[in-house]
Amino acid sequence: xxxxxxxxxxxxxxxxxxxxxxxxxxxxxxxxxxxxxxxxxxxxxxxxxxxxxxxxxxxxxxxxxxxxxxxxxxxxxxxxxxxxxxxxxxxxxxxxxxxxxxxxxxxxxxxxxxxxxxxxxxxxxxxxxxxxxxxxxxxxxxxxxxxxxxxxxxxxxxxxxxxxxxxxxxxxxxxxxxxxxxxxxxxxxxxxxxxxxxxxxxxxxxxxxxxxxxxxxxxxxxxxxxxxxxxxxxxxxxxxxxxxxxxxxxxxxxxxxxxxxxxxxxxxxxxxxxxxxxxxxxxxxxxxxxxxxxxxxxxxxxxxxxxxxxxxxxxxxxxxxxxxxxxxxxxxxxxxxxxxxxxx
Amino acid sequence: xxxxxxxxxxxxxxxxxxxxxxxxxxxxxxxxxxxxxxxxxxxxxxxxxxxxxxxxxxxxxxxxxxxxxxxxxxxxxxxxxxxxxxxxxxxxxxxxxxxxxxxxxxxxxxxxxxxxxxxxxxxxxxxxxxxxxxxxxxxxxxxxxxxxxxxxxxxxxxxxxxxxxxxxxxxxxxxxxxxxxxxxxxxxxxxxxxxxxxxxxxxxxxxxxxxxxxxxxxxxxxxxxxxxxxxxxxxxxxxxxxxxxxxxxxxxxxxxxxxxxxxxxxxxxxxxxxxxxxxxxxxxxxxxxxxxxxxxxxxxxxxxxxxxxxxxxxxxxxxxxxxxxxxxxxxxxxxxxxxxxxxx
DNA sequence: ATAATTAATGCAAACGTTTGACCAGTGTCC
DNA sequence: GGACACTGGTCAAACGTTTGCATTAATTAT
Numbered sequence: 001x002x003x004x005x006x007x008x009x010x011x012x013x014x015x016x017x018x019x020x021x022x023x024x025x026x027x028x029x030x031x032x033x034x035x036x037x038x039x040x041x042x043x044x045x046x047x048x049x050x051x052x053x054x055x056x057x058x059x060x061x062x063x064x065x066x067x068x069x070x071x072x073x074x075x076x077x078x079x080x081x082x083x084x085x086x087x088x089x090x091x092x093x094x095x096x097x098x099x100x101x102x103x104x105x106x107x108x109x110x111x112x113x114x115x116x117x118x119x120x121x122x123x124x125x126x127x128x129x130x131x132x133x134x135x136x137x138x139x140x141x142x143x144x145x146x147x148x149x150x151x152x153x154x155x156x157x158x159x160x161x162x163x164x165x166x167x168x169x170x171x172x173x174x175x176x177x178x179x180x181x182x183x184x185x186x187x188x189x190x191x192x193x194x195x196x197x198x199x200x201x202x203x204x205x206x207x208x209x210x211x212x213x214x215x216x217x218x219x220x221x222x223x224x225x226x227x228x229x230x231x232x233x234x235x236x237x238x239x240x241x242x243x244x245x246x247x248x249x250x251x252x253x254x255x256x257x258x259x260x261x262x263x264x265x266x267x268x269x270x271x272x273x274x275x276x277x278x279x280x281x282x283x284x285x286x287x288x289x290x291x292x293x294x295x296x297x298x299x300x301x302x303x304x305x306x307x308x309x310x311x312x313x314x315x316x317x318x319x320x321x322x323x324x325x326x327x328x329x330x331x332x333x334x335x336x337x338x339x340x341x342x343x344x
Numbered sequence: 345x346x347x348x349x350x351x352x353x354x355x356x357x358x359x360x361x362x363x364x365x366x367x368x369x370x371x372x373x374x375x376x377x378x379x380x381x382x383x384x385x386x387x388x389x390x391x392x393x394x395x396x397x398x399x400x401x402x403x404x405x406x407x408x409x410x411x412x413x414x415x416x417x418x419x420x421x422x423x424x425x426x427x428x429x430x431x432x433x434x435x436x437x438x439x440x441x442x443x444x445x446x447x448x449x450x451x452x453x454x455x456x457x458x459x460x461x462x463x464x465x466x467x468x469x470x471x472x473x474x475x476x477x478x479x480x481x482x483x484x485x486x487x488x489x490x491x492x493x494x495x496x497x498x499x500x501x502x503x504x505x506x507x508x509x510x511x512x513x514x515x516x517x518x519x520x521x522x523x524x525x526x527x528x529x530x531x532x533x534x535x536x537x538x539x540x541x542x543x544x545x546x547x548x549x550x551x552x553x554x555x556x557x558x559x560x561x562x563x564x565x566x567x568x569x570x571x572x573x574x575x576x577x578x579x580x581x582x583x584x585x586x587x588x589x590x591x592x593x594x595x596x597x598x599x600x601x602x603x604x605x606x607x608x609x610x611x612x613x614x615x616x617x618x619x620x621x622x623x624x625x626x627x628x629x630x631x632x633x634x635x636x637x638x639x640x641x642x643x644x645x646x647x648x649x650x651x652x653x654x655x656x657x658x659x660x661x662x663x664x665x666x667x668x669x670x671x672x673x674x675x676x677x678x679x680x681x682x683x684x685x686x687x688x
Numbered sequence: 689a690t691a692a693t694t695a696a697t698g699c700a701a702a703c704g705t706t707t708g709a710c711c712a713g714t715g716t717c718c
Numbered sequence: 719g720g721a722c723a724c725t726g727g728t729c730a731a732a733c734g735t736t737t738g739c740a741t742t743a744a745t746t747a748t
Binding site: 689690691692693694695696697698699700701702703704705706707708709710711712713714715716717718 | 719720721722723724725726727728729730731732733734735736737738739740741742743744745746747748
C-alpha cells in the first residue's frame with residue numbers, strides 16, 4: 001500500500017531473484033532464461049514499473065538531454081527551428097532543455113551555466129545578436145559538452161555549425177528580378193556589422209557584377225530595422241537619381257514597412273516597384289502586398305540538421321572513448337531557396 | 345591529469361577530511377568550523393568544482409525541472425507565454441523541459457510520457473485543440489506530479505489552472521464600440537465547439553443585453569479560421585439586412601482577413617466599418633489597417649502566474665509530507681484588458 | 689577534578705540502476 | 719572421469735551526494 005513507485009529491487013524480492021537478473025531481464029539480455037524473463041516482464045507490467053530515469057542518468061553519466069539556446073522564440077524563424085530540433089531529438093529519444101537569451105549576452109552566459117549544471121549531453125546554440133566575446137563557449141570545451149551552432153554562428157575556428165547560404169540566396173533573388181526585367185535594383189539591408197547583412201551584401205555584389213551591371217553602392221542602404229529607418233531608407237532609394245524598380249529587403253518586417261512607405265509615395269506595388277525579401281514570417285499571407293518572392297531559409301530543416309549532427313557527435317563520443325583530437329568539424333551549409341509567391 | 349570533473353570525494357581526500365564535512369562546508373552548514381569551511385571553499389573554487397546535479401537529482405528524488413506542454417510555439421501567444429514561464433522558473437532555480445503537441449492528441453500523450461520518464465517535478469499544460477479525453481492527465485495524479493493548466497483548460501473538476509477572462513474582455517470590447525457610437529455590432533467567432541468561442545459569445549450576449557440592445561443571433565457567425573471561411577462570413581455580415589458598423593473578430597488573423605474582404609467590397613476601414621479583435625499577434629503593427637482595439641490576454645503574465653502557482657504547489661508538497669487530500673485547487677483568472685490602438 | 693555541555697567532525701546508509709566478474713549446474717566430447 | 723563449454727543466474731561495486739547518528743575534543747559549570 002506504499003504509494004512510492006516500484007523499483008527493480010521490489011520486483012526482485014517479489015520473485016525471489018537477484019536485482020541484476022531483473023535488470024537484465026528487462027533489457028532482454030541473452031543470458032537470462034526465457035522463463036524468468038517473461039516472469040519479470042509480466043510483473044513489471046502489472047506493477048506499472050517504470051525505470052527511474054534520474055537514477056539511470058546518474059549512473060550512466062548522461063542525461064539524454066540536449067540544451068538549446070536561442071535568441072527569441074517569438075521570431076518565427078526560431079519557433080520553426082525549435083520544432084525541427086524537437087522532432088529530431090525525440091526521434092532519437094533525447095529531450096530538449098530550452099532557453100531564450102533575448103539577445104542578451106548576460107542571459108546567454110547564465111543559460112550556458114544552467115545547462116552545464118544540468119549536465120546536458122550537448123548544446124545547440126544560435127548566438128545572441130550582441131555576443132562578440134566567445135569565452136563562455138570555449139569554457140564548455142573543458143566540460144566536453146559538444147556544441148553545434150546554427151544560423152547565428154560565432155566567428156571562431158574549430159566549431160561545428162549548420163547554417164543557410166544567404167549569399168547564394170541573395171544571388172537567386174536578384175537573378176529572379178533580372179528575369180523579370182529589372183535592371184536597377186536596390187537593397188535595404190540590416191545593421192552594417194551583422195554577419196547576416198554582410199552575406200546579403202556579398203550576394204548582391206556578386207549577382208550584379210556577374211551580370212556585368214556595375215555595383216552602385218548608393219543602391220544599398222543600411223537600416224537598424226526600426227520602422228522609421230526603413231521608411232527613411234525606402235524614401236531615399238525611391239527619390240534618388242537612379243530609381244530602382246525593385247528592392248531587396250533584409251527581412252519580411254522590413255519589406256512590409258517599405259511597402260507602406262512606397263504606398264504613401266503613391267507608387268503601385270508590383271507595378272512601379274517590386275519587393276523581394278527573406279522568409280522569416282508566415283505573415284506575408286496576411287497582408288495585401290506580400291513580397292513577390294522570398295528567400296526561404298529552412299529553419300525547421302536547420303534545426304533538424306543541427307540536432308542530428310549533435311546526436312551523431314554524442315554517439316561517436318561515447319563509442320570511441322579515446323579522446324583523440326581527431327578534430328573533424330562539421331560545417332553544414334544548406335542552400336537557401338527562392339520561393340516565388342504565387343500570383344494574387 | 346585525469347580529465348573528469350572534480351567531486352567532493354576528491355576534495356575530501358586532498359584535505360584529509362571526510363566527505364560529509366566537505367558537503368556541509370559547501371552548504372555553509374553551521375556545525376562546520378570556519379577554518380575548514382574556508383579551506384574547503386577555496387579548494388573547491390580552485391578546482392572549479394561543480395556539484396553533479398544528476399547525482400543530486402537522484403538523491404533528492406527531484407529534478408528541479410518543470411515540463412511544459414503547449415500546442416504551438418509559432419503562435420505568438422504561446423511564445424510569449426513560454427517566456428513568462430521561463431523567467432519565472434529560472435527565478436526559482438527551476439529549468440524548463442518543453443514540448444509542442446502541435447494540436448495532436450497523440451503527441452500530447454507521448455510528451456506526457458516523456459515528461460513522466462524524465463521525472464519532471466511538475467507540469468504546465470495548455471491542451472491541444474483536439475483533446476477531448478482526459479485520462480492521460482489523470483494518470484499523472486498517481487505519480488504525484490502536479491499539473492497547472494493554462495489558457496486552454498480541460499473540462500474536468502479538481503484541477504489547478506490559470507486563464508484569462510475572455511467573457512469580460514469581450515464585454516469591454518463591445519462597450520468600447522458603444523462609446524464610439526456603434527450600435528449594430530457583428531461578430532466573427534471561431535469554431536463553435538471551442539471553449540474560446542463560447543466565452544466570446546457569452547461576452548457578446550452579455551454586453552448587448554445589458555445595454556438593452558437585443559441579441560441578434562444573425563449578427564454572430566462562426567468560421568473555421570480559414571481565409572475562405574472568414575471572407576465568407578465577412579461578406580455575409582456586410583451584405584445582410586442589418587449592416588453592422590463594427591465587427592468583433594475571433595483573433596488577429598481573422599481580423600486581417602476580414603479587413604481584406606471589406607476592402608474588396610469597397611468599404612473604407614475605420615469609417616464604414618470598424619474592427620476589434622483579440623491580441624494574439626504583434627503583427628498588427630505591420631499592417632495597413634490593424635484593428636481599432638484588441639483584447640489583451642497577457643500571455644506572458646499567464647505563463648508567469650501558472651509557473652509561480654506550480655512552484656508553490658511543489659514547495660508545499662515537499663514540506664507537508666502528509667499526503668492529505670487537502671484539496672484546495674488554484675483557479676486563477678486574470679482580467680483581460682482592452683487595448684486601444686493609437687491613431688491611424 | 690569531574691561531569692555536563694557544546695563545537696567540530698567522521699561514519700555509513702541510502703537513493704535505483706548497470707555491469708564486470710564470478711559461480712553452480714548440466715551436458716558433451718574424447 | 720576429467721577438461722570444456724554452455725546456460726542461467728548471483729554478487730558486489732560503482733556513480734556523487736546528502737544526512738541522521740555517532741564520536742571526539744574542547745570548554746564550561748560544579
